[in-house]
Amino acid sequence: MKVGLIRCLQTEDMCPGTTDFMIMKNKKCAFEGVEGDIEIIGVNTCGGCPGKKAVTRAQEMVKRGADTIVLASCITRGNPIGFACPHADKMKEAIVKKLGDKIKIIDYTH
Numbered sequence: 001m002k003v004g005l006i007r008c009l010q011t012e013d014m015c016p017g018t019t020d021f022m023i024m025k026n027k028k029c030a031f032e033g034v035e036g037d038i039e040i041i042g043v044n045t046c047g048g049c050p051g052k053k054a055v056t057r058a059q060e061m062v063k064r065g066a067d068t069i070v071l072a073s074c075i076t077r078g079n080p081i082g083f084a085c086p087h088a089d090k091m092k093e094a095i096v097k098k099l100g101d102k103i104k105i106i107d108y109t110h
Contacts, residue, residue: 001031001068002039004061005109006054008074008085009045015080017043020072020109029110030070041066046075051091058095058103068104069095076108 005020023029024038031038042061047053058069071092078084085091092107099105 001034001036001104002041002066003068003070004041004058004064004066005043005070005072006057006075007043007045007072009048011074011079011081012045015074017072019079023110030106030108046085046087046091049085050087051075051085052094054091055094055098059098062099062103066103068106069099070106070109073109079110 003024005017007015007017007020021040024031024040027034027038041064044057044061045053047057061069071088073079075085075091076088088107092105096105
């Protein structure tokens with residue numbers, strides 16, 4: 001699996017993504033049952049509210065080899081601040097619409 005990780009711009013100053021990376025490395029939570037290696041192709045933010053840049057950033061990571069786009073838990077579950085992104089569903093819909101069904105979308109990490 002080749003992953004492009006998109007995270008929340010609002011939480012990047014308090015979360016370095018350590019848990020996301022450990023979850024992938026140890027194949028826990030959203031990555032449980034993944035066969036083979038997990039390679040991180042890139043990590044980027046959504047670009048800030050309302051997350052419009054997530055679409056082009058996901059597209060760019062696919063161009064660079066990602067076969068899976070992951071929306072980090074800071075977007076969909078509100079980790080670590082307890083406030084999920086109010087734009088998460090629209091962001092995911094826009095990414096799916098742009099990339100099609102050839103690219104797998106995972107909507108959380110942990």
